[in-house]
Amino acid sequence: MNKVxxxxxxxxxxxxxxxCASTQPVGCLYTGVQLPVTATSNNGxxxxxxVAECKSYFALIAVGDASIEAAKKNGGIxxxxxxxxxxxxxLGIYGTYRVTVHGE
Numbered sequence: 001m002n003k004v005x006x007x008x009x010x011x012x013x014x015x016x017x018x019x020c021a022s023t024q025p026v027g028c029l030y031t032g033v034q035l036p037v038t039a040t041s042n043n044g045x046x047x048x049x050x051v052a053e054c055k056s057y058f059a060l061i062a063v064g065d066a067s068i069e070a071a072k073k074n075g076g077i078x079x080x081x082x083x084x085x086x087x088x089x090x091l092g093i094y095g096t097y098r099v100t101v102h103g104e
Contacts, residue, residue, distance in 0.1 A: 027089075029090075029091060030089070030090055030091070031087055031088060031089040031095075032087070032088045033086070033087050034084060034085070034086045035084065035085045035086075035087075036082065036083070036084055036085070037068075037082075037083040037084060037085045037099070038080075038082065038083045039081070039082040039083075040080055040081060040082065042079055042080065042081045042103070042104075043081075044081075046081035046082070046102035046103050046104065047104060048075045048076060048077050048102070048103055048104060049075050049100060049101070049102055050070075050071040050072050050073065050074040050075020050076070050077050050100070050101045050103075051071055051074060051075070051098060051099070051100050051101075052064075052065055052066045052067060052068075052070035052071035052074055052098070052099050052101075053066055053096060053097065053098045053099075054066040054096075054097050055094070055095065055096050055097070056089065056092075056094070056095035056096075056097070057093075057094060058092065058093055058094075059092035059093075059095075064097075066097050066098060066099045067099065068080070068083055068099060068101055070099075071083075071099045071100065071101040072101050072103070075101060075103070077101055077102075077103040077104065078103070078104065079103050079104040080101055080102075080103040081102045081103045081104070082101075082102050082103075083099060083100070083101050083102070084099070084100045084102075085097075085098070085099055085100075086098040086099075086100065
């Protein structure tokens with residue numbers, strides 16, 4: 001079998017082990033998604049942005065603080081308007097997971 005067929009077989013096998021449904025879209029080879037986390041009733045412009053991030057290596061080690069509180073602190077935000085989540089992962093080898101808080 002060629003490498004592509006083996007990779008596809010491995011992805012299907014892995015998907016069958018973890019189930020078909022997930023709470024967010026996940027790509028077997030690559031994931032690059034931006035998703036909302038939450039929104040508040042605070043309307044109007046959100047002039048400040050705070051970002052917090054964590055990283056994953058070889059699907060074995062994950063480090064960092066991607067909490068909403070860390071993002072608020074990094075952006076000097078006290079009143080949250082909305083929160084977004086961004087994930088990128090390549091073959092489980094390297095991944096970044098980022099929380100972005102918009103507010104005042």
